[in-house]
Amino acid sequence: MTETATAPAGGLPEAVFDPERLAAVAASGLLDTPAEGTFDDLAELALAITGAQKAFFTVADGRRSFWKAAIGLDAGAVRENDIRDSPCHILIGTGLPLIAEDAVNDPRIRDLAAVGALGIGAWAGYPVVSPEGHVLGGFCVVDQDARPFTPGQTRALQTLARSVSSEIALRQALRQARAAGDASAALARTLQDSLLPPRLAEAPGMDAAAAHLAADATGEAGSNVVGDFYDLFHTRGKNWAAVMGDVCGKGVDAAKVTALARYTVRAEAGQHTHPSVVLHRLHQALAAQRVSDRYLTAALASFRPAADGVGVVGRYASAGHPPALIRRADGSVEELDAPGTLLHPDLPPAQDALKDTTFRLFPGDALLLYTDGITEARDRERGPLFGDARLARTLAATRGWDAARTVDHLRRAVREHSGGHAVDDTALMLLRVAGGPA
Template sequence: MDFVGGLRADGLPAALSDPARLAAVTATGLLDTGPEEVFEDLAALAARITGSGRAFVTLVDGDRSFWKACVGVDAVELADRQNPVGQSFCYFLVGLGGQPFIVDDAASDPRTEHHPSVGPLNIGAWAGYPLTDPEGRVLGSFCVITDTPRSWERADLMTLATLARSVSAEIHLRQMLTSAQAAQQRSADLAHTLQAGLLPPQLRKVPGVEAAASYLPASHRHYSDIEVGGDFYDLFHTYGQNYAAVLGDVCGKGVQAAQVSSMARYTVRADAGETGSPAELLDRLNTALLAQNTSRFLTAVYTAFHRTPGGLSGTIALAGHAPALIRRAGGTVEPLGAMGTLLGIMDTVHLTDVPFHLSPGDLLLLYTDGLTEA
């Protein structure tokens, strides 16, 4: 027979060893895997409709035919669900470039009369259609075998062709799902890396103060989700004995929101040493946002504070942000801050510095609207 690409040294089709085809076979993820209902059912359907005794879903690599499904053959262990490729008719499909291979009488057909499996495997008639990937590479075969010769009816062959396409589609859908999951995971990893870069790896230690932060998306997203949020926070030393805490929320999500969030965080850090007024610092941030022409606004709360003999004193300003909360040591809770203009929209913003004092045991809470929305 004339095979596409000629023959290998062992006399089998050279197409069996094509690297692209072998990679496609491996990519199915089906080699050396156990029986699965969907493939067994399709093989059983083919055997029943055609009245043949045996039916196979076979993956063919360069050395063997692996039976992903086999009906009419007592093969339970994986080692028993395969045979050398030279002892299988499946190599004809590979060598013919994906054409079906139909034999009515294997013992007398000149293409198969000397095939080593005709006698030992009691092959009377054989009908097989290729399993292919979207690029047309032959992955294996969907075939039926009878013990005695027979003339295959056109309706039977049309059914086999349809079932073979169904098996190919099932394999392709599985590969698409696997690829999509892998791509989503890569995107998720990238997004979480970017998100982590927007937040301090650990909070700055402030003498005499206990500080903690929690970043938990209010929508309870799974790790595999890929959106990057626009929230940011920081706690850092400004100058002398003074420190600052900032928390902001950029509108929207995604890479652009992350870029604005990063710019806002580092702008605040850069300007913090030049002013002790939270309102003035947020005003500077507003100017920086407008200069960037980001089309993104943000809300923020900024507080500057320092230690005192009686605890901690500071000043806070809100820019379109929800009031901070102070929980006194005695258990009472009170809001802190005067509502101000959000940033990144207007040239002139109205922001107010509000002083506060924390005594030992008091707690100051800054949060974004994700908490109140949840």
């Protein structure tokens, strides 16, 4: 069941005035700008799917909710309202969807001025987020009468909200690249940076580190720098998730898939505890959105503190991705694999081919997620690949090390092996349970 927002206690949520969120709103470049076909089309689609009368994409600063898209209103209508009057501030405060099927009797929104002013009988909305994860506003539909929203309709709204978030991320990356006068390779580099978390979240009791190693900046491989991505994020309760993915290809098309994948996994992992289900939902989003025909591999681990308080327990699923590795506290290395095929819009539904594997990490144990750029690394003379066995031995040699030192050791080892030559991007992320032998 989808977790939905509850109304904030008293006044406006502190998140509305968070300086980092307000900076992200300003950086979006959307406030006080004219309507655009890209966003209006998504809002029109929301109406077609739900049968509602009005649809909005809103961007909210600290005082008002600006309607970048407002379908179902008169062309000359004012395109904003006070942030205190809009349900949008609830989305910002919670980061969760808000589904109010009987608005005038729903204690979360019934006293908001917008309910009467806009004739809201039912309201359903999802957060729109920045590349850094800040809630910029919301994507919602409004019905004049109280009514239920079916699971299919709410899933569609969620997908459309993710599409808006993806569009914003790509626009910002393109603006940054153009401002710097970048050529195509540098543009792809900027896109990559916009689609990787600027810093990893801090999961309780875990030590985490990640690295992204860019392919050579010249030749064909030099422009293939936007396919790898990773993320670590809280889902709900005590649950966390870590994802690693690799999109085939290069340039803006690959970046579009990367953006859709990252936001889809974040959204779906908050609703489903089984990684295989999340990856299946990602496959459905790829087929529905068809932002590109690129292939995608992904590995997803969900985890939480063990019931006995010792380490963490989790589930792992893979969609055609290299198997994760577990480095035990004693230095031994185990392969964590799960069946699953790679994802592509034209492939059959992957649900039956995706399976979960359970795992447990004790103090001092670590989980490594990576892309095949590390195992396929070789020098310019096309010498031996770095390979799976060498990766396992290199990881085993980091017994007792923290996450940052371990990732740095792996990065240095692959660079030394390849002589600094890289034909493909490489991404690494290591999660270590605190404690264990030094």
